[in-house]
Amino acid sequence: MMIFGLILLGVLLNASAQLLLKAGMTQIGHFEFTVTNAIPIGLKILVNFPILTGLFFYVVSVGVWLLVLSRVQVSLAYPMLSIGYIVNALAAYYLFGEPLTSLRVLGIFVIIAGVYLVAQQ
Numbered sequence: 001m002m003i004f005g006l007i008l009l010g011v012l013l014n015a016s017a018q019l020l021l022k023a024g025m026t027q028i029g030h031f032e033f034t035v036t037n038a039i040p041i042g043l044k045i046l047v048n049f050p051i052l053t054g055l056f057f058y059v060v061s062v063g064v065w066l067l068v069l070s071r072v073q074v075s076l077a078y079p080m081l082s083i084g085y086i087v088n089a090l091a092a093y094y095l096f097g098e099p100l101t102s103l104r105v106l107g108i109f110v111i112i113a114g115v116y117l118v119a120q121q
Contacts, residue, residue: 006068007080013061015087019095020054026096079118082111 027048031041045051068077086108092098 003068003071006064007072007077008083010061010064010068011081011083012087013057013064014081015084015091017054017057017061018084018088019091020050020057022092022096024048024051024054076118080115082115085111 024045027050028041028044031037065077089098089100089104089108093100
């Protein structure tokens with residue numbers, strides 16, 4: 001059961017990282033990829049707290065994931081990452097007002113069913 005806790009921790013850290021990166025980029029706003037704005041936008045990104053925190057969460061999630069992979073078959077562990085899609089869809093709905101359409105909800109249930117099936121040994 002401890003391994004599922006590690007998997008869930010890795011998934012939640014990864015999902016949190018995505019949400020923090022989105023929050024940071026929402027603060028920075030839309031920009032074009034041009035040589036002219038590479039340095040100004042790069043500097044904004046480098047000092048943005050949500051982005052830095054999100055990157056830190058990614059690094060920690062990789063460490064946790066390495067722990068997981070040292071204990072579980074990758075064919076079991078990797079599909080569990082899809083739980084992150086569920087977490088992100090729900091969190092994006094509540095935090096950013098992103099749509100949670102009936103098709104997305106159906107997709108969430110398909111993911112849940114898939115994770116359940118993969119977890120059966």
